[in-house]
Structure formats: structure tokens, C-alpha cells
Amino acid sequence: MLRLRLSPTGASGGTGAPVVASGGPAPRGKDATNGTSGFDPRRVKADFPIFATPRPKPLIYLDSAATSQKPQVVLDAMSRYYTTCNANIHRGVYGIAEEATALYEDARRRFAAFVNASPREIVFTRNSTEALNLVARAWGGWALRAGDAILLTPMEHHSNLVPWHMLAAEKQLELRFIPLTDSGELDLEALPKRLADGRVKLVSFVHVSNVLGTVNPVTEIARVAKQHGATVVVDASQSAAHMKLDVRALGADFVACTSHKMLGPTGIGVLWGRRELLEAMPPFLGGGEMIRTVSLTESTWNELPWKFEAGTMCIAEAVGLAAAVNYLESLGMEHVFAHDRALAATCMARLAEVPGVRLLGPPADRRGGVVAFTVAGVHPHDVATVLDRDGVCVRAGHHCAMPLHEHLGVPASVRASFHCYSLPEDVDTLVTGLHQVTKLFAR
Ligand SMILES: Cc1ncc(COP(=O)(O)O)c(C=O)c1O
Structure with missing residues (x-):
């Protein structure tokens, strides 16, 4: 049986060769920077084909904690594997x-x-x-x-x-x-x-x-x-x-x-x-x-x-x-984290302006890029359904954390979550949508 040698220490990853990276993004380093934070989410977003797919309203994807979107390099690497060398592993000698x-x-x-x-x-x-x-x-x-x-x-x-x-x-x-x-x-x-x-x-x-x-x-x-x-x-x-x-x-x-x-x-x-x-x-x-x-x-x-x-x-x-x-890694994990947290902070500050919104969890400086909340008198599913009309994808429900919701005294919540392709404008659209939600359900 063929066995490839694994690096004993692994810290350097053996060859660590980015075999799948050919045709992938050039290391971004300073190229992806906006000159200040060292990271440009608009350029990052362009690497994710789902956002360029034509649809009646632009996709505002705020559900990355459920699953993230995939950059073209990931899709290409998988397609390249299937089209060039699909075979079972560890068994064939060909x-x-x-x-x-x-x-x-x-x-x-x-x-x-x-x-x-x-x-x-x-x-x-x-x-x-x-x-x-x-x-x-x-x-x-x-x-x-x-x-x-x-x-x-x-x-x-x-x-x-x-x-x-x-x-x-x-x-x-x-x-x-x-x-x-x-x-x-x-x-x-x-x-x-x-x-x-x-x-x-x-x-x-x-x-x-x-x-x-x-x-x-x-x-x-x-x-x-x-x-x-x-x-x-x-x-x-x-x-x-x-x-x-x-x-x-x-x-x-x-x-x-x-x-x-x-x-x-x-x-x-x-x-x-x-x-x-x-x-x-x-x-x-x-x-x-x-x-x-x-x-x-x-x-x-x-x-x-x-x-x-x-x-x-x-x-x-x-x-x-x-x-x-x-x-x-080409984006830099420190940039990704700083970006996600900054968006969560902006989101929390903006949500605090919406009547009836209760934010769940600690202050922005002690959390990652996840913001869950409730809207007084409106079921989270109704919130998510109204937001969806504007192309805004948020999660509604217990997020597979029923005991936590019980502890918080709510059956469910709405959750907005961010990743490297999320933009401040996404938060704007979310907040505008939430104002519509509160008006709609106040009637
Ligand atoms: C904190 C946490 N743990 C575990 C899981 C389960 O992940 P998966 O469904 O990929 O196994 C999730 C998914 O939402 C999660 O957020």
C-alpha cells in the first residue's frame, strides 16, 4: 500500500506545498491592502463568484457562522482534481x-x-x-x-x-x-x-x-x-x-x-x-x-x-x-479577525439605534464576528423573512444552541455573522431592513 511520508514535526508542514494553489490567488500581502488596515474586503469579495451571480437583488450574505461562501480558487482546485486526477487514494499504484x-x-x-x-x-x-x-x-x-x-x-x-x-x-x-x-x-x-x-x-x-x-x-x-x-x-x-x-x-x-x-x-x-x-x-x-x-x-x-x-x-x-x-493565509488571519470584529462592532452600534432590538452577548471588544439579537414583539423567523425580501440572509432560530436560548430567556434569535467578504454596506442594508420590520409589525 502506498503511504506518503508525513513530516515528523509538521510545524513547517513537510513540503507544505500548496499543490492546489496553482492558478490560485497571488499572495495578497500589501496588494490587498487599502493602505490603512492592510485589508480590502471589496477586493476579497470579488474572489467569491456567488456575489456576481445575477439575481433580482444583490446578495447580502450575513450567515457566515452557518456556512461561509467559497472563493473561486477553492472551486477551481476541486474541479481540477476531478477533471485531472480523480482516483481513490492510498490504493492504486497507477x-x-x-x-x-x-x-x-x-x-x-x-x-x-x-x-x-x-x-x-x-x-x-x-x-x-x-x-x-x-x-x-x-x-x-x-x-x-x-x-x-x-x-x-x-x-x-x-x-x-x-x-x-x-x-x-x-x-x-x-x-x-x-x-x-x-x-x-x-x-x-x-x-x-x-x-x-x-x-x-x-x-x-x-x-x-x-x-x-x-x-x-x-x-x-x-x-x-x-x-x-x-x-x-x-x-x-x-x-x-x-x-x-x-x-x-x-x-x-x-x-x-x-x-x-x-x-x-x-x-x-x-x-x-x-x-x-x-x-x-x-x-x-x-x-x-x-x-x-x-x-x-x-x-x-x-x-x-x-x-x-x-x-x-x-x-x-x-x-x-x-x-x-x-x-x-494569503489574506492574513489577523486581518480577517480584525475585519470581522470591526464589522460586528459597527453592527452592534447600529442595531442599538433600532427600537426594540436586544443584543445578546458581550461587548464588541470581547467577541468575534457574530451578532445575535431579538426584536421585541417580532418572531425571529418573521424578521428573517422580511429581510430576505431585500436579499439579506440572516439566521433565525436557536442556532443549535437550545440550552443557551433557554438560559437567555428567549426561544430563538436573529443572527448576523460576518466573514472576510462582508462589507459595512451590508450592515447598512440590514439596519434599513430592520427599521422596515419594526414599522411593519408596529401596525
Ligand atoms: C460552535 C459550533 N460548533 C459546532 C458546529 C457544528 O459544525 P458542523 O455542522 O460543521 O459539524 C457549529 C456549526 O454551526 C458551531 O457553530
Whole structure:
């Protein structure tokens, strides 16, 4: 079986070669600047063909926390893979199979370099939900015993609650929660108390809340959790797409990411795990590729990371993800984050002018590019439906965070979320639309 060598350190990403970047964007550096902030979202937006698609009203896409739009380079990379070297990976000894394998493993190295990890610790999954389920089933099933406790937060997406509910019911585990402050942040003063009896074996929490926008202090929480002997899982679904993520510096043991929020395709996510844990825990799914040997009655496992990649994997999607990561890096993650936050701040200031709007979550300087709110007397679905008439796409509902909405005392909310292609004018259109909403429903 052909195996491409993975860089042992991975920090430099092995070749890290942006194989999929040919025909991609030139590194933007100063070219993309507007001369002040170092970043020009108008030029960025032109790289996303969906915005040039003719439609009755221009698309004002404010739902990037649900999924991001894709730049042309990602679409091209995937199309190039399918048109030039589509073949199954790791199996064929013929030319295009080797090319496909090289692209897939290069994508792993590329992602590893992006988050400062070793490629051996980068496991491709379907999405971050599957990455979190992998940890719950494979690590949790192996490491946790009846009477152990898991510490979570009330601001988790269902993807970081339900897998633990399932495991807790199966293994008689206790679920604990770090309380929230009134501003929608974690009350870290309560953390040592939650950990004091030594029964918490796992602390799992979101880096950036998909509703409140809260940016949680991962390194601080991880440090305290480790002092109490707990393993740490971080749901980076909303952060990896918007800010520089260094998984080693976070101090966690597992980090889950999802490509489709990172300008990449759907159908691929990433679990980063500490090598010693990935080595020690059993596989998640069984089948082809994840084995070393199989007899009629038993099997042995492949080495990392393939031990956790059963069956034919998401090859084109890995190619697309690598192109997305190249693109994000060409923009500069620090510019992307600063841009998203600035728009969130503008949005919050402008929404405060709209009668009946209640903003959820902390002040702008302590959040990412997510702004959720309610409009007094108007159901979020009605708000979103009226905004849609002007081409404005916002999310309405519980955003897969029902416990958080219950805590906030609202059944649902409206959410505007930003990415590198979002513009201040998008906020203007949103605010104008909201004034119309309030007039319409005041009648
Ligand atoms: C914070 C958070 N965690 C997990 C997920 C799940 O991502 P996916 O559906 O790609 O698995 C999301 C998606 O909205 C999210 O916002």
C-alpha cells in the first residue's frame, strides 16, 4: 500500500506545498491592502463568484457562522482534481491514484502547518460534529468510568452537548457546567470549584460562541483544567475560520474544526489530537484503510492518522480545504479577525439605534464576528423573512444552541455573522431592513 511520508514535526508542514494553489490567488500581502488596515474586503469579495451571480437583488450574505461562501480558487482546485486526477487514494499504484494520494496528504500537511500541528495529529472527519463524536466515542468510551464528570458550558452548540449526553447516559457520567455571567461570558471564578473534587476528567468548550460571539480564554481554561487532571477539548468551529489558531499554544488535547465555515467545502472537518492520546485510544469507525491487518476474527489498526480514517475519505474536499487555507493565509488571519470584529462592532452600534432590538452577548471588544439579537414583539423567523425580501440572509432560530436560548430567556434569535467578504454596506442594508420590520409589525 502506498503511504506518503508525513513530516515528523509538521510545524513547517513537510513540503507544505500548496499543490492546489496553482492558478490560485497571488499572495495578497500589501496588494490587498487599502493602505490603512492592510485589508480590502471589496477586493476579497470579488474572489467569491456567488456575489456576481445575477439575481433580482444583490446578495447580502450575513450567515457566515452557518456556512461561509467559497472563493473561486477553492472551486477551481476541486474541479481540477476531478477533471485531472480523480482516483481513490492510498490504493492504486497507477499515476493518477498516486497524484490523488499526494493531493490528499498534502492537504493534511497544509492544514497541519496552518494550525501549527504535526500531520500525524491531523485526522480528517466529515465535519466538527463528527470530530467531537470521535473524541466522545473513542477517547471517552476508553478513558471515562462510571462516576466521572464532564465539564461543559451552557453556550455549547448541540454538537458539543449531544455526544456527551449520549456517553453520560451510557456510562453513568455526571455533566457539569461552567456558569455564564450576565454579559454572556464564562464565569471563570466558578471553574476551580467545579473541578475541586477531582472527578472531572474532561472539560469541553467552544472557542467562539456561534450565538453570543464570546471569545473564550482557551489557554486559561485549559491551564486550570490540566491542573486538575482533566483532558481538554476545544470546539474551534467558529474560530479556525476567523483567527490564527495555534493548537499547541492553546494547551488543549483535542481541537475540532469544520471546513465549510473556513471558505472550504462541506463534507470535511478536522480533529487535531495530541499524539499520545490518539495513539492510546481505540479507533472510532472500523472498515477499510484504518487497519493494518485483518483476519476472519480480528484486526489490528493502522498508524496515525489513518487509524481514524475508515473507508474512502473526502478527497476532493481535502483538496478544496487546502485551497481555502492557502487563501485565508494569503489574506492574513489577523486581518480577517480584525475585519470581522470591526464589522460586528459597527453592527452592534447600529442595531442599538433600532427600537426594540436586544443584543445578546458581550461587548464588541470581547467577541468575534457574530451578532445575535431579538426584536421585541417580532418572531425571529418573521424578521428573517422580511429581510430576505431585500436579499439579506440572516439566521433565525436557536442556532443549535437550545440550552443557551433557554438560559437567555428567549426561544430563538436573529443572527448576523460576518466573514472576510462582508462589507459595512451590508450592515447598512440590514439596519434599513430592520427599521422596515419594526414599522411593519408596529401596525
Ligand atoms: C460552535 C459550533 N460548533 C459546532 C458546529 C457544528 O459544525 P458542523 O455542522 O460543521 O459539524 C457549529 C456549526 O454551526 C458551531 O457553530
